[in-house]
Amino acid sequence: MSDADAPLSATPRTRLRRMSQKGRGDRGALFEVLRAGLVCHLGALVDGCPMVVPTVYGFDTTHLFLHGSVASRSLTTDAEVCVTVTVVDGLVLARSVFEHGVNYRSAMVYGTPRRVVDAEEKLYGLRLLTEHVAPGQWDYTRAPNGRELAATALLALPLAEASVKTRSGPPDDGVGPDAALGLWAGELPLVATWQQPLTDPALPATVAVPAHVAARAGTRADRS
């Protein structure tokens, strides 16, 4: 945890070449996006070509954790990967097609993942991952047994090289010649909301929805 307060590194690829006003280099911004996101997109080289796979994640102050089957081809540990978390907040509807855009929060993390083999660290990482996606479920449900742990690959990716990009607010063509067109312009916000839980039909009707699940219904998924 020693480098938890270190600034994010600015390598050439994270020193954003374009739209630098959208780039933020501080760790607080990174964790805001990681907290708000639900799934990430893992980009890895498979047979020499990029492969982009959606997957859930967890994190602490120094690492991002990813998991999957031990047979998964994208869970590589011998080369760099790029993990991107994106939260879409809405559309930017401008006066011209060219100025249209998306309001979003996005983080890209680069690095070479390490395969976690220590059983205690594996449980630690899987707990972070489960609790990020489904808070309360780790303590409520049955923990992984030895066979399940062996079948699960867990990768730890250092939160050392990363960039954060966000955009918010109205379109940028409110001043300029297009403003005279008299067209409506603005934002169309998008919000993802947890719905009422659906009980497994295999379950007896006597089993109540636990409070930590019921409490999420109606709340925003992006924890903002």
Place this chain on the structure above:
Amino acid sequence: MSDADAPLSATPRTRLRRMSQKGRGDRGALFEVLRAGLVCHLGALVDGCPMVVPTVYGFDTTHLFLHGSVASRSLTTDAEVCVTVTVVDGLVLARSVFEHGVNYRSAMVYGTPRRVVDAEEKLYGLRLLTEHVAPGQWDYTRAPNGRELAATALLALPLAEASVKTRSGPPDDGVGPDAALGLWAGELPLVATWQQPLTDPALPATVAVPAHVAARAGTRADRS
């Protein structure tokens, strides 16, 4: 459009090695996911490493269209890319941590993109892209001028090699030893909904929200 009805190719990487019950090879399933999605994650090789970038897209029956600045490093045309569209439908809350999962619809498209240079085809692709994200805006707003078209790179990726994976329904541990634990299990659905449009503060109050924008408020973003 000649190969619009051709089956998706099953190369080794799209002939899913794992969870083949989740894989669907037909083109109808691909278009369902492309219609439901809003942004994709483009995975490209940049300086030898994968880079995963969120971006909007459009499509017709034969191609996926991506756009960006002509200076964008991820809009490569000299190597294969992987474009992944993911719609998260909710959480699968099982009786054991191991059986937890996500209900989702996802499509992965592989191929080498072609840069669109013909002005007419560029307008065609940009129109598809705009109308996918913001239906009605292409005709309502000012079309791209020559300078804007020159500053915009448009890539066309053939919809030839692709795979679709989906998961829906309750957890899989409703039968088996964990069912005896007496724990609640089920799904926690997630729905993304368009909110009321926010008018650009730079706009005079006399400009009304156009009907095609107002009509989206309250509707699901995944067009399902």
